[in-house]
Amino acid sequence: MKTQPLKGMRDLLPHEQALRDHIQAEILATYRAAGFQRISTPILEDLENLDKSDGGDNLNLIFKVLKRGDKLTSALQSGDATKLADMGLRYDLTLPLSRYYAANRASLPTPFKVIQTDRVYRAERPQKGRLREFVQCDIDILGDSSPNAEVELIDVTARALLRIGFTGFTVNINDRRILRAMLETMGFAADTLDSVCISFDKLDKIGADGVRDELTEKELPANAVASLYDFLQGGDFSLEAVASRCGDASLADDLRYVLSASEKVANGRYGIAYCPSLVRGQGYYTGMVFEIVCPQFSGAVAGGGRYDNMVGKFIGQQVPAVGFSIGFERVCGILLEQGYAIPGAKPRLALLYLPDADFADVLAKAERLRAGYDVTVLPQAKKLGKQFGTLEAAGYQAAAFADNDDIRQLGQKK
Amino acid sequence: MKTQPLKGMRDLLPHEQALRDHIQAEILATYRAAGFQRISTPILEDLENLDKSDGGDNLNLIFKVLKRGDKLTSALQSGDATKLADMGLRYDLTLPLSRYYAANRASLPTPFKVIQTDRVYRAERPQKGRLREFVQCDIDILGDSSPNAEVELIDVTARALLRIGFTGFTVNINDRRILRAMLETMGFAADTLDSVCISFDKLDKIGADGVRDELTEKELPANAVASLYDFLQGGDFSLEAVASRCGDASLADDLRYVLSASEKVANGRYGIAYCPSLVRGQGYYTGMVFEIVCPQFSGAVAGGGRYDNMVGKFIGQQVPAVGFSIGFERVCGILLEQGYAIPGAKPRLALLYLPDADFADVLAKAERLRAGYDVTVLPQAKKLGKQFGTLEAAGYQAAAFADNDDIRQLGQKK
Known part of the structure; x- marks a missing residue:
């Protein structure tokens, strides 16, 4: 029998688990003191729900659970391989939360300020060194369309990180609506914008040339690609420069508000920055998106955004929603490397x-x-x-x- | 899209989650104060490991994860349905712990006193009203062959239950070795004893007639079945009565010790009882088995036993091991019904x-x-x-x- 855990999954030694339990308790205490309430949902979701969830690339990374008994027998007889599975392991906590809100909204307050901290699964290629099972710590506000919801999520998430000893981080913020307006003005068709945004989100990794090449490969209009490439090479990435290319400068009002209110709340304890290339990978974000970056780690340690259409997919009625997720594995990894000592434990x-x-x-x-x-x-x-x-x-x-x-x-x- | 969670799985409302978090923290605090250390393992395990794990009926209840990419393609081409899956969701926390100990024993103390509290999965028929995803809280001691390990697990588990307000419960204890010796003396062959024990464990549910019928269906020797039936109808189920049928009365020494030491530790706070029909369902138990029953619930709220051969399956060298698992769902269900109030929360x-x-x-x-x-x-x-x-x-x-x-x-x- 094999003694090692499955590829991309981890056994946690006692000192690692003790650190994680402490860090999770500190984060939860911050969230709870801010009036957020924890819930949980099953790790398995209906496979059709997952498939229809606008999860972007993550939809290709779903672990699927084989049907059982007679249903498996009929699926095998049908010869249709897509019918073999009926459930999947969730790839994030946002789709399950949207389903949960749709099912339980009669028992929930408005706005609903909610905590989830639990395991998610992605069938990443093991050679990338990425985890296939990992923990996310999310807070979300459902039922509040005001940008105050964004300001509050950023405040609470940043305070959770400060409480566990993180310093020197920056919250990058963008609004997909501004980006989409700019891209439409440049000549991209509305139904291609998700695809353009996903390439644009890689600007930091692949540069302006890489974005242009990827868009050209996707066979998007050459004049629009050229116009975006021109902007990327221009170098003025201020909010006003972007807003001026949108046709409607008032589109930037919400983002201006979130940036200035968050700046005031941060009060110098951490950075707040506008990041025009920020899109975040999920297909379901509809407006503001944000992430937290810190010098100790090359990627983001937290990410989130507004997803106003997700609950509506379940109940046919739009419910505004916005969430912020701490990448728990990354945070714990950084703290372990730094030799974090758990305070106040009994001898x-x-x-x-x-x-x-x-x-x-x-x-x-x-x-x-x-x-x-x-x-x-x-x-x-x-x-x-x-x-x-x-x-x-x-x-x-x-x-x-x-x-x-x-x-x-x-x-x-x- | 479907708003309800999958059958046999549950969404937890904020007040339910708050209770669970509190109860779990109380149980963990009891375990930690007794020097047990928490670990965790992935929810997914290698399917072959699970299949070879002596899990009794639970082996028929494993959710299997479909292979991906080229491996799925070859499996489909082979036409062999048993090759479609390579991973499974764990049905308990004991097999993963045994694998974990085998993989990490060089970094672990001896004896290793360990806590696990996490989700497990069983593909029960939904109509039975049983959960397919649920939480277990386990403590185990690995590397200690002394019956003091049993006494300690019973003490610590009982104190965890007392701490969260459980009273009036009884710890039922048995030793499979005594039962096996009695059954061999009655004429059952050694290689049929697991099967006989699994039927015998159902005595409380199906009665002496039911046990006899099930054993007869299994085509076990009629004289042995008759001898057992005679004993079951006799009515003297004291330890000395059973020991006298074993051929070797010293076999009962460990159980006598655990019963008397646990009685002294309990000091009237809860009951300690010998239960000759107790086997517990798992095939991997090798010696002592125990469970906690309380008047508020018809089944057991906790169960465990010694499994000295499980780690050896991984490393070819026997490591004594014993564990006790609290059925967290049952405990929380009882406390919710009783209107348990979380003490000391901030207004x-x-x-x-x-x-x-x-x-x-x-x-x-x-x-x-x-x-x-x-x-x-x-x-x-x-x-x-x-x-x-x-x-x-x-x-x-x-x-x-x-x-x-x-x-x-x-x-x-x-």
């Missing part, structure tokens, strides 16, 4: 007992010691000095004994 | 703002109020009295205002 004590001890008495003594320590009961080794060394290496601060009242502090000689 | 306050408010100032005021409250910022409604009613119904204890210093306590008139 760990090993209560050692000899073979002739009354084990019920040992457990009772352990329970009394738990007022001041996390107490593990362990058989006492013959070579006590060696056992102290092993305990110290394993992170114990003290040892006590079932048969006397000594408490030995470990590691004091160092 | 919830809504900070209301008018359209002309400076939203950055609103957020700053919210942050100041968070010293004493969980604070949600919300637009102020035109009909303030109605809004107070809505807020109170949604669980808010107070309302404050962005433009003055009043704090209105909600629900005082009641």
